[in-house]
Amino acid sequence: KAGVTQTPRYLIKTRGQQVTLSCSPISGHRSVSWYQQTPGQGLQFLFEYFSETQRNKGNFPGRFSGRQFSNSRSEMNVSTLELGDSALYLCASSFTGWGTSGANVLTFGAGSRLTVL
Amino acid sequence: EDKVVQSPLSLVVHEGDTVTLNCSYEVTNFRSLLWYKQEKKAPTFLFMLTSSGIEKKSGRLSSILDKKELFSILNITATQTGDSAIYLCAANAGNNRKLIWGLGTSLAVNP
Numbered sequence: 001k002a003g004v005t006q007t008p009r010y011l012i013k014t015r016g017q018q019v020t021l022s023c024s025p026i027s028g029h030r031s032v033s034w035y036q037q038t039p040g041q042g043l044q045f046l047f048e049y050f051s052e053t054q055r056n057k058g059n060f061p062g063r064f065s066g067r068q069f070s071n072s073r074s075e076m077n078v079s080t081l082e083l084g085d086s087a088l089y090l091c092a093s094s095f096t097g098w099g100t101s102g103a104n105v106l107t108f109g110a111g112s113r114l115t116v117l
Numbered sequence: 118e119d120k121v122v123q124s125p126l127s128l129v130v131h132e133g134d135t136v137t138l139n140c141s142y143e144v145t146n147f148r149s150l151l152w153y154k155q156e157k158k159a160p161t162f163l164f165m166l167t168s169s170g171i172e173k174k175s176g177r178l179s180s181i182l183d184k185k186e187l188f189s190i191l192n193i194t195a196t197q198t199g200d201s202a203i204y205l206c207a208a209n210a211g212n213n214r215k216l217i218w219g220l221g222t223s224l225a226v227n228p
Contacts, residue, residue, distance in 0.1 A: 105165060
């Protein structure tokens with residue numbers, strides 16, 4: 001079956017611009033989580049969506065937002081980009097999501113690498 | 118504060134060597150520990166550990182959890198260049214089953 005698909009894979013933006021990243025989860029998965037990965041900070045949790053509702057949120061400023069559609073596809077948006085937003089943005093899907101039984105094994109996409117100049 | 122610490126942060130070995138990667142955790146309401154391998158793309162799932170002392174094994178990779186001492190190890194025997202990657206561990210914890218990630222161990226296997 002198809003894996004988690006993220007688009008675009010690479011993008012370059014300048015400070016002050018905004019960006020939208022897309023994630024298509026594995027068919028049947030209802031939970032989508034977003035992470036920011038940088039060499040110094042590792043994987044930082046952004047937010048999780050389940051059935052179109054944001055269920056959990058990390059400690060990121062309001063410039064970072066997301067949404068999930070009825071087909072479970074998710075988008076995240078970063079407005080007013082800063083140099084420090086340069087990172088690999090990973091999306092991960094799971095069937096159960098958080099807050100349910102099971103250990104929440106995530107399947108990751110290949111990521112969107114954002115460079116802010 | 119919940120935290121996961123991996124050591125070493127980086128490691129360089131020769132093909133055929135055996136390596137042990139460490140992951141210690143301090144989290145509330147611990148549920149399970151997960152290991153992932155990340156090459157230059159998506160992290161891929163390796164193991165999920167929930168019970169102490171029970172080894173999980175997949176080919177040359179194995180992992181075990183010690184819930185008393187709050188750590189897990191990932192062993193790779195007879196390493197190959199294809200094992201070069203970042204190995205991530207995460208603790209599944211809390212009432213909302215939050216995942217707490219370590220910074221990862223960067224493993225380089227030289228021929």
